[in-house]
Amino acid sequence: MSVVIVGTLDTKSEEIGFARDVIEGQGVDVHVVDVGVMGDPEFEPDTSAAEVAAAAGTDLETLREDAERGEAIETMGEGAATIVGELHDEGVLDGVLGLGGSGNTSIATAAMRALPYGVPKVMVSTVASGDVEPYVETRDIAMLYSVADVEGLNQLTRRIISNAALATVGMVDNEPDVETEDKPTVGITMFGVTTPGVQAAREHLEEMGYETIVFHATGTGGRAMENLIEQGVIDAVLDVTTTEWADELVGGVLNAGPERLDAAAETGTPQIVSVGAxxxxxxxxxxxxxEEFQDRNLHVHNPQVTLMRTTPEECAELGEIIAEKLNAATGPTALALPLDGVSMLSVEGEDFYDPEADEALFKALRENVGDDVELIEVEADINDERFARTIVETLDEYVSAG
Known part of the structure; x- marks a missing residue:
């Protein structure tokens, strides 16, 4: 077993050396990758900073002389990603540990994001108590707040670095006995307001012999599913909840970017796409x-989340966007419309009930979707058992025909 430590040995040699000693004390090999740019390390790493720079297509002296700090960090992140990817492919990386401030966090997590899901990834960071989305993105990176700066060893940093080192050892030394079965895997998107329908669909699929992976449509959830489709982990898609596109269009906080809905289309993965939330x-x-939205129909979902009803104009534009995405599909694709409501809140009697807006969405989709996309319309809301069964049966037909 081997743990790779990614760190800037020009500034963090003492702390990285301490983490190395803790891990080696557990009988686990350590491979240190130096990503420091400005100075020389206090001990010899297994992979030098010069090798990391070369892996990024440049040399260390050039970075020292010519690069701005941000450029140097980005370059060393690219090189570190290449290095750790190669170490993993060679079978000498079972887990990776990083520790440092914002610069080293950026470099080390870039390397971690290059590794497959399931490989242990632990980052001790001074920025771990803030917004870590830029560092984690859609990967399974464990972020541990360092509390104090990673600068010198004391009663606090020794304990926290030890905890991180031992946690990494625990992960690589106790590989979980994850049951794997040769079942087709279906990716499903869900939101709180589409949960009953997704749960029903998931249960039907699992009864039919599928494995399911459910993604929370919070921006990163949608991007994670897209990544796994590209990697071939997901065999079919039940994209019930495409709400991230509403945030992308209007400016909400849970957007998944303009590439959302591209992966299944480009890979030919069978997909059923709906209009959830x-x-x-x-x-x-x-x-x-x-302020521009203060007069809109707002719904306080909880103290941390406020929802805003989309207008008919926005819904029409969303319909055009989604139709265009589906028209680009190279595999079996269906568009499923729940005519009685696209979420818990849009059914009759609820805060977002707006037949005009829903019809604008449906009309734009009907008018713009191509002939190669199967159109399914169900007189039910998105959480109705009838809708769930309909889309599951259609997806099963696509997979079985493939």
Missing amino acids: LDMVNFGPEDSVP
Whole structure:
């Protein structure tokens, strides 16, 4: 077993050396990758900073002389990603540990994101108590707040670095006995307001012999599913909840980017796409909603989440966007419309009930979707058992025919 430590030995040699000693004390090999740019290490790493720079297509002296700090960090991140990827492929990386401030966090997590899901990844960081999305993105990286700066060893940093080192050892030394079966895997998107329908669909699929992976459509969830489709982990897609596109269009906080809905189309993965939670745009606490939207139909979901109803005009544009995405599909594709409501909140009697807006969405989809996309319309809301069974049976037909 071997743990790779990624760190800037020009500034963190003492702390990295301590982490190395803790891990080796557990009988686990350590491979240190130096990503420091400005100075020389206090001990000899297994992979030098010069080798990391070369892996990024440059040399260390050039970075020292010519690069701005941000450019140097980005370059060393690229090189570190290449190095750890090669170490993993060679079978000499069972887990990776990083520790440092924002610069080393950026470099080390870039390397971690290059590794497959399931490989242990632990980052001790001074920025771990803030917004870590830029560092974690869609990967399974464990972030541990360092509390104090990673600068010198003391009663606090010794304990925290030891905890991180031992946690990494625990992960690589106790590989979980994860049951794997030769079943087709279906990726499903879900939101709180589409949960009953997704749960019903998941249960039907599992009864039919599928494995399911459910993604919370919070931006990173959608991007994670797209990544796994590209990697071939997901064999079919039940994209019930496409709400991230509402945030992308209108400016909400849970957007998944303009590539959302591209992966299945490009890979030919069988997919059923619906319109779950396109009745809403997500913001944070109520006082965080932009002033331009203060007069809109708002629903306080909880103290941290405020929802805004999409307008007929926005819904029409969303329909055009989604139709265009589906028209680009190279594999079996269906568009499923729940005509009685696209979420818990848009059914009759609820806060976001707006037949005009829903019809604008449906009309735009009907008018713009191509002939190669199967159109399924169900007189039920998205959480109705009938809708769940319909889309599951259609997806099963696509997979069975493939």
